[in-house]
Amino acid sequence: MSALTSLFDKVWDAHVVRKIEDGPDVFLIDRHFIHEVTSPVAFLGLESRDLGVLFPNRTFATADHNTPTINQHLPVQDPLSANQLKALETNSAKYGISHWGLGHAKNGIVHVVGPENGISLPGMTIVCGDSHTSTHGAFGAIAFGIGTSEVEMVLSSQCIMQPKPKKMRVTINGKLGKAVTPKDVTLFIISKLSAAGATGYFCEYAGDVFENMSMEGRMTVCNMSIEMGARGGMIAPDETTFAYLKGREQTPKGEAWERALAYWKTLKTDEGTVFDIEYSYDAAEIEPQITYGTNPGLGTGISQNIPQAANVLDGAASYAKSLNYMGFAENEQIIGKPIDYVFLGSCTNGRIEDFRAFASIVKGRKKADNVTAWLVPGSHIVESQIKEEGILDILTEAGFALRQPGCSACLAMNDDKIPAGKYAVSTSNRNFEGRQGPGARTLLASPLVAAAAAVTGKVTDPREFL
Amino acid sequence: MAYDKFTVLKSTAVPMPIENVDTDQIIPARFLKATSRVDFDKNLFRDWRYNNDDSPKADFVLNNPIYSGEILVGGRNFGSGSSREHAAWAIYDYGFRCVVSSFFADIFKGNALNIGILPVQVSEDFLHKIFTAIEADPKAELEVNLPAQTITILATGESESFAINGYKKNNMINGYDDIDYLQSMKAEIADFADKSLY
Numbered sequence A: 001m002s003a004l005t006s007l008f009d010k011v012w013d014a015h016v017v018r019k020i021e022d023g024p025d026v027f028l029i030d031r032h033f034i035h036e037v038t039s040p041v042a043f044l045g046l047e048s049r050d051l052g053v054l055f056p057n058r059t060f061a062t063a064d065h066n067t068p069t070i071n072q073h074l075p076v077q078d079p080l081s082a083n084q085l086k087a088l089e090t091n092s093a094k095y096g097i098s099h100w101g102l103g104h105a106k107n108g109i110v111h112v113v114g115p116e117n118g119i120s121l122p123g124m125t126i127v128c129g130d131s132h133t134s135t136h137g138a139f140g141a142i143a144f145g146i147g148t149s150e151v152e153m154v155l156s157s158q159c160i161m162q163p164k165p166k167k168m169r170v171t172i173n174g175k176l177g178k179a180v181t182p183k184d185v186t187l188f189i190i191s192k193l194s195a196a197g198a199t200g201y202f203c204e205y206a207g208d209v210f211e212n213m214s215m216e217g218r219m220t221v222c223n224m225s226i227e228m229g230a231r232g233g234m235i236a237p238d239e240t241t242f243a244y245l246k247g248r249e250q251t252p253k254g255e256a257w258e259r260a261l262a263y264w265k266t267l268k269t270d271e272g273t274v275f276d277i278e279y280s281y282d283a284a285e286i287e288p289q290i291t292y293g294t295n296p297g298l299g300t301g302i303s304q305n306i307p308q309a310a311n312v313l314d315g316a317a318s319y320a321k322s323l324n325y326m327g328f329a330e331n332e333q334i335i336g337k338p339i340d341y342v343f344l345g346s347c348t349n350g351r352i353e354d355f356r357a358f359a360s361i362v363k364g365r366k367k368a369d370n371v372t373a374w375l376v377p378g379s380h381i382v383e384s385q386i387k388e389e390g391i392l393d394i395l396t397e398a399g400f401a402l403r404q405p406g407c408s409a410c411l412a413m414n415d416d417k418i419p420a421g422k423y424a425v426s427t428s429n430r431n432f433e434g435r436q437g438p439g440a441r442t443l444l445a446s447p448l449v450a451a452a453a454a455v456t457g458k459v460t461d462p463r464e465f466l
Numbered sequence B: 001m002a003y004d005k006f007t008v009l010k011s012t013a014v015p016m017p018i019e020n021v022d023t024d025q026i027i028p029a030r031f032l033k034a035t036s037r038v039d040f041d042k043n044l045f046r047d048w049r050y051n052n053d054d055s056p057k058a059d060f061v062l063n064n065p066i067y068s069g070e071i072l073v074g075g076r077n078f079g080s081g082s083s084r085e086h087a088a089w090a091i092y093d094y095g096f097r098c099v100v101s102s103f104f105a106d107i108f109k110g111n112a113l114n115i116g117i118l119p120v121q122v123s124e125d126f127l128h129k130i131f132t133a134i135e136a137d138p139k140a141e142l143e144v145n146l147p148a149q150t151i152t153i154l155a156t157g158e159s160e161s162f163a164i165n166g167y168k169k170n171n172m173i174n175g176y177d178d179i180d181y182l183q184s185m186k187a188e189i190a191d192f193a194d195k196s197l198y
Ligand code: SF4
Pocket: A064, A065, A109, A110, A111, A130, A132, A346, A347, A348, A406, A407, A410, A411, A428, A429
C-alpha cells in the first residue's frame, strides 16, 4: 500500500522538476498571473540578463491595483500609475502575453478574473506577485504569492524554487448561524490562530462548512489564508467546483474536460493522513465577525467587547499601539461605534454573491447620511451581473452608487483613499496602519456587516436585519 | 539584480522592538509606482519616519542618530502581509544587509534571501538579549557569521546559531541567485513541462 498523502502533497509532488539536497524544490508553475505593480522590475531583469519568456501562454496579465474606479474611459490622471499601466501593456505585447488592461471587457482584479474565466483549475500550481493569490486554492490548486525576483524566474523558466511548507488542516463542522458568511469563518479562524499562527504552513480547509460553501465563499476563505501567515490555503475539488468550472471560457472542453475531471476526482486527502498540525472548530461558535485592531488577527464576534491585552496573542506594547491607532480601548463595546466609510469590494468580497448579500440588507432602506460608501465590483463581469440581476436598482434606490472594477480602497494605491482618522467598515482583507490611506482606520467585516453599517452609520449586528 | 556576497558581518544594529511589522509599514503602497528599482530606500518606513509635511518624526528610530548599522533588529513576525519585494529592496537599498527577528513571515523571508538580505531567526530569549545590549550601549556590535551560522553579541560574547538551508547559504556567500540556477536546467524544465497536464 502506498503511503497516505494529502491533497497538498499530491499537487506539489506532481510538479517537482528537481529536488535539491539541503535546499528548495524546483517546481513547475502551471499558471502565472501578473499585474502592473510587481511585474515591471521583473521585465527589466529579463532584459538586463537577455532572457526571454519561456511559455508566454501560461502567463496572464491584468491591470487592477493602480486603476481608477471612476471615469475609466478617460486617460489615467496620475502619471506614475499611467506609466505602470503602460509598462504592463508594452511588456505583455513584447513577449506575447495576453493582457486584459483597463477598458478590456474582462478586466478586473487578478484574483477575480482568473477563476471567473476558468483559468484557475484543480491540481494546478498558480502564482502571482501578490499575496492574495491564495484565493485560487479554492479550486484545489496550490496557489500563493511570490516576490518580483520570482516573477522573473517564472517568466524566464516557468519554475520557482522553494522548500516545501509544512501541512496544516483546519476542520469546521456543523451549521453556520444566521448572517454568518464565509468572511466570518475566515476572520474567526485568523482571530483564533493570530496573524502569524500559520506561518510556515500550507493550510487545507476541511469539514462540512467548507463542503457546503459555494465556490465564491471558498475563494473568500482561501484568499485570507495569508492573513494568518500561511503560504496558502486549499479546499479539495468536488461537484460544486466542477459545476462552477464547466463551460467557462478557458476550461477544457469535450474529451479534454472528461480527462481533466477524472484526474480532479483523485485530488483529495487520503483518510488517515497525518498533518503537522490540526485545528478544529464547531460552526456554532462563529458569529458575525469584525476586527478592531491593526492586523487581521485582532478580530472578534461582533457582539463581544474589545479584549483585554492579556487575552490576545500579540504583545502588550504592540497591542496598545494598535488600539491607540484605532482610537479604541480595551473592554469597549464595538457595536454602536460610529463609522464614516463603507467599502464593499476587493478580491476577498468583490464578487456577485457579495453584492447580493449587501443588497439583501440595504433593500428598501437608505444609506446613512454620515456614510460615504464605495461599492466596487471585482471585475467587469461582476459589474454586468450586478446590472442584469437588478441589484444596481436596489442599490441606487437606497442611495448608493456603483464604481468601476479595480482594487480601489483595498490598498489605497489609486485615488480611493480613506482619509486620516476616519473609520471604514471594509470587506477587504487588511487592516494594517495606513493600508486604506495614511491614518485610515479599518474594521474588516463581511458584506452583511458592511451593509448594516452603511444604513445605520455605526457598527451594527446584521442579524437585526435578517 | 546581483547583490554583494555575504560572509561575516560585524556591525552596530538598529533596534525596532515592534511585533508584526508588516510590509505596508516597511513601504506603503502609494510608493510602489515606480517601474524600476530606484529610491525605495527614501520611503522605507515612510509613515513611521515622516510627518504628513515630510518633516522627520523625532521619536522614530531611523531618525535617531545614535543608532546606525547594517543590521535591523525587529520584533516577532517581521515582514507579514503583502508580498511586495519592494519592502526588501527598500531595506537593502537603505543599507541593511541583515534583519534579525524571532520570527519572519514566509514571503518576506524568501524575498529577502533572493535579493541578498540575510534573515536571521533567533530565539525570543536571544532577541531580548540583543535589545537589552543595544539599550545599554547603542554602539554595541553584533557579528553575523554566515559560514558558521552564528550570531554573537560582541560585548557579552553571547552567541546563538541560526538555520539556513545549504543551497541558499551557498548562494548568499557567492552572490548567486535562483535565476542563474534555473537557467542552467532549462532543458530539464522544458521536458518536464511537455508532459504536464496544463
Ligand atoms: S483587491 Fe486588494 S488584496 Fe486583492 S489584489 Fe487588489 S490590492 Fe491585493
